[in-house]
Amino acid sequence: MQNTDKANKYAANRFSIAPMLDWTDRHCRYFHRLLTNETLLYTEMVTTGAIIHGKGDFLAYNEEEHPVALQLGGSNPQDLATCAKLAAERGYDEINLNVGCPSDRVQNGRFGACLMAEPQLVADCVAAMRDVVDIPVTVKTRIGIDDQDSYEFLTDFVSIVSEKGGCDQFTIHARKAWLSGLSPKENREIPPLDYPRAYQLKKDFAHLNIAVNGGVKTLGDSLSHLEHVDGVMVGREAYQNPYLLAEVDQQIFGLDKPIKKRSQVVKEMYPYIEAQLSKGAYLGHITRHMIGLFQAMPGARQWRRYISENAHKPGAGIEVVEAALAKIPQELDV
Numbered sequence: 322m323q324n325t326d327k328a329n330k331y332a333a334n335r336f337s338i339a340p341m342l343d344w345t346d347r348h349c350r351y352f353h354r355l356l357t358n359e360t361l362l363y364t365e366m367v368t369t370g371a372i373i374h375g376k377g378d379f380l381a382y383n384e385e386e387h388p389v390a391l392q393l394g395g396s397n398p399q400d401l402a403t404c405a406k407l408a409a410e411r412g413y414d415e416i417n418l419n420v421g422c423p424s425d426r427v428q429n430g431r432f433g434a435c436l437m438a439e440p441q442l443v444a445d446c447v448a449a450m451r452d453v454v455d456i457p458v459t460v461k462t463r464i465g466i467d468d469q470d471s472y473e474f475l476t477d478f479v480s481i482v483s484e485k486g487g488c489d490q491f492t493i494h495a496r497k498a499w500l501s502g503l504s505p506k507e508n509r510e511i512p513p514l515d516y517p518r519a520y521q522l523k524k525d526f527a528h529l530n531i532a533v534n535g536g537v538k539t540l541g542d543s544l545s546h547l548e549h550v551d552g553v554m555v556g557r558e559a560y561q562n563p564y565l566l567a568e569v570d571q572q573i574f575g576l577d578k579p580i581k582k583r584s585q586v587v588k589e590m591y592p593y594i595e596a597q598l599s600k601g602a603y604l605g606h607i608t609r610h611m612i613g614l615f616q617a618m619p620g621a622r623q624w625r626r627y628i629s630e631n632a633h634k635p636g637a638g639i640e641v642v643e644a645a646l647a648k649i650p651q652e653l654d655v
Contacts, residue, residue, distance in 0.1 A: 332552070333388040333414070334490065334532055336543060336573045337361035338566075339556035340392040340417070340461075348602075349610040350386045351593055353559070355586050356566035359574040362389045366419050368432070369395035372404045380411050383593075390415035392461070394422070394432045396442060398449035405450035405458065416450055418443070420462040423498035424505045434498040437466045440478045444486030451487050459490040461534070461554075464518050465497035472518060476525060483529055490530040492554050493519040509535075509556075520549040540565065540572045547573075561613045583614050587646050594639055604641060605632040611642075615649055623648035 338345065338353060340363035350362045367379045382389055391408045393416060395401050405416045420443055422433035436443050443460065450458045460482060464475050482488045496512040503511060514536050523531040532552030537543055543553040553573075559565055564583055570576045581589075594607055608628050615621040627645040631637055 333361040334552040337554045338559045339554050347382050348607045351383050352610050355589050357569040359570045364391050366392045366394045369400040369404045388414040390417050392417040394419045396431045398445045401446050402449040402453045406453045409454040415457045417459045421494050423508045440481035444482045447486030447488045461492040463494050463498045470497040492532040495519045495535045523550045562616045604637040608632045620649040
């Protein structure tokens with residue numbers, strides 16, 4: 322990892338923010354990095370086909386985002402190796418293979434959670450990537466799929482991928498996935514969480530780095546999980562209530578540093594916003610990630626409403642954010 326803070330004795334994946342499609346883009350990650358220096362940030366899932374055949378730059382990110390990991394979707398070892406090599410050359414700190422997404426589109430592309438049924442293929446994919454990069458190659462997966470949800474099924478998958486593929490770091494979404502009958506949203510909510518299964522996996526594979534994901538709402542939750550596993554990945558809570566991240570460096574990584582006020586974070590976004598606008602970005606594409614910053618504070622509704630009603634307008638600039646910030650009573654921003 323490129324984070325070289327000597328005071329931090331923990332690996333970056335001790336706390337991470339989940340890859341979330343249409344959410345954790347580079348604007349979101351820049352914003353999150355202002356709240357926490359130590360947290361490992363993930364890109365949205367990017368398919369190998371998009372990187373190899375797409376017209377856009379699907380590997381673009383801001384240098385300030387480090388440590389940052391690229392999540393790949395795919396099941397062709399050669400294509401994954403090609404993309405991993407490109408990502409490593411671009412300076413990413415980790416490559417993560419998606420073996421957890423249950424959507425129909427992902428299944429039709431033969432990647433995501435359906436790959437849990439093909440552990441040898443996953444091992445081949447990981448091995449192919451590890452052969453061409455020096456950065457960590459990790460796997461994010463579920464605890465099972467459909468009726469293949471026994472602990473033995475999970476341990477067989479982890480055994481094969483770790484022993485045959487050389488993967489030593491797994492993030493376990495502590496729910497199984499139903500590959501048919503449930504939407505991706507329902508798959509995040511309906512299958513019950515089973516944290517003890519992830520805890521047991523760490524006991525049985527003590528030599529592996531095991532992180533847990535799913536349903537994490539607070540830093541207190543995170544610290545409780547860290548008594549059993551190596552890392553915690555938080556998802557939508559970090560997006561909907563981003564100020565949760567303001568004390569991660571102190572509470573999770575043990576660093577002695579001041580906690581930023583919300584207004585300070587907003588003002589630190591100004592240079593970035595202005596730079597991005599000058600390159601043709603739209604204000605709303607940036608500010609949509611900041612909407613939840615003042616959650617539960619006086620003025621929060623006015624902040625959200627003003628940005629929502631004005632950031633999308635043609636020519637909208639930094640003055641929209643300044644006006645929205647003025648809706649927050651500054652004496653309460655502590």
